[in-house]
Amino acid sequence: MNIPPDNRTRVLVTVNPFESHVRGLVTLVTTLGELGHDVRIAVPDGWSGRLRDYGVTTVEIGPMWVAPRFATAVFGALLDGGATGFDRTLIAEFTSPRFVGPVVDGVLRLSEHWRPHVVVHECTEFGGYLAAEVLGIPHVVVDIGSMAAIAQGLHEELIRPALTALRSRLGLAPEPLTPGILRHLTVTMTPERFNHADFEPPLARYRHEFPVRHDERLPDVFARLPEDRPVIYLSMGSIGPLSSRFMQRSTEIYEEIFTALAALECSVIAALPSRYEPLFRSLPPHVHTMPWVPQSLVLDHVDLFITHGGLNSIRDTITSGVPQVLLPFFADHPGNALRCEQLGTGIRVDPTTVTAAEVHSACERVLANPSYRRETEGLRRHMRALPPQTAFAGDLERLVEEHSAGVGVS
Structure with missing residues (x-):
């Protein structure tokens, strides 16, 4: 397969259908599109509208493949078996025929009339990888948070047997x-100082860029915040707090956090999902809640980030140079939080036993000790020293050309 004369590489992007997973690689997609390549994200039927504000092109490849039982299964495993139980159940789901099969079938059908030169997939999505193997085209894996566990922790025991059966x-x-997903190119948007220093080539690092939706603007409340108080931003992610199976535990955690924040002399901007708003109507006036916060814009205007520690949020906070208090739940959260603590950019608090006193103490320590901000600024410089994401286009073009010449795909 040769690249057309107009040099427009056809790139198909596959993700598990969660907005946070799309957000983990959407800036790579928009960068390739801005450079003139034909880039499309494969999504379930009816899902294109969710991503319209990111300015990406989507292609719907079949009915939604995430069943309602998914959240019940994985968050039940979290409650019963902790982070380890969650991770094992999550990977078992992501490598199951019900997740992988529809994507493989959809991509192969799509290729009959729009054949990609390369598949780019996030690290928990395996259907695009297997479809690329069938088509004989190269594939690129993008780390959105669970790469270490997939490549080094669970591959031999869980992933390899499941993928062998599917293959x-x-x-x-x-x-x-x-892991076969690492064969051609692995992409991460974090500095080596933070993670993956032990990964073998081919590994490419690019500078993280904020994913911004077209409708984003700084909340009006920022114009009214007192200038003599620190600003704390709270966001516990988009998956755990929205799970009905996990809602009771999430509510208990929010109660401890808000109790701590109520006693601090600060201003608080809290992303609080709508379903929780009726439970927290009596918060003090310095705590401002909203169902959605434009994190990419807000982080440049705060002094502390209370976060679950997902990689999207970690990359955002590094890019903004904002120190953290971290309450890690599952998947990549614990490892990210541990690394932040090791680097001196934040303090971990165990969400399974969290108390208001712990959160209060951690916030006071981070705000009072300038070393946390200093270390985060240092990590930010490592991020800024990475190549821009425009470099990904050149690396992708070379990969497609070398693969085509080397294996004679037609």
């Missing part, structure tokens, strides 16, 4: 000992 059905050789 057999597709007429492919067994999944290799080294």
Whole structure:
């Protein structure tokens, strides 16, 4: 397969259908599009409207493949078996035929009339990877948070057997000992100082850019905040707090956090999902809640970020140079929080046993000790030293050209 004369590489992007997963790689998509390449994100039927404000092109490939039982299964595992139980259940779901099969089938159908030169997929999505293997085209994996666990922790025990079974059905050789998703190119948007220093090539690092939706603007409340108080931003992510299975525990955690924040001399901007608003109507006037906060804009105007520690939020806070108090739940959260604490950019608090006193103490320590801000600023310089995401286009073009020349795909 040769690149057309107009040099427009056809790039298909596959993700598990959660907005946070899309957000983890959407700036790579928009950068490629701005450079003139034909880039499309494969999504379930009816899902395109959710991503319209990101300015991306989508292609709907079939019915929604995430069943209602998914959240019940994974958050039940979190409650019963902690972060380890959650991770194992999550990966079992993501490598199951019900997740992978619809994407493989949808991509192969799409390729009959729009054949991509390359598939770019996030690290928890395996259907695009397997479809690329069937089509004989290169594939690129983007780390959105769980790469270390997938590549180094759960591959041999869980992922390899599941993918081998799926590959057999597709007429492919067994999944290799080294994760097949790492074969052509692995992309991360974090500095080596933060993670993946032990990963083998081919690994490319690019500078994180804020994913901004077209409708984003700084909340009006910022114009009214007193200038003599620090500003704390609270966001516990988009998946855990929205799960009905996990809502009771999330409510208890929010109660401890808000009790702590009520006693601090500060201003608080809190992203609080709508379903929780009736439970927290009596917060003090310095605590401002809203169902959605434009994190990419807000972080440049705050002094402390209370976060669950997902990689999207970690990259945002590094890019803004804002120190953290971290309450990690599952997946990549614990590892990210541990690394932040090791680097001196924040303090971890265990969400399974969290108390208001712990949150209050952690916030006071981070705000009072300038070393946390200093260390985060240092990590920010490492981020800024990475190549811009425009470099990804050149790396992708070379990968497609070298693969085409090397294996003679037609």
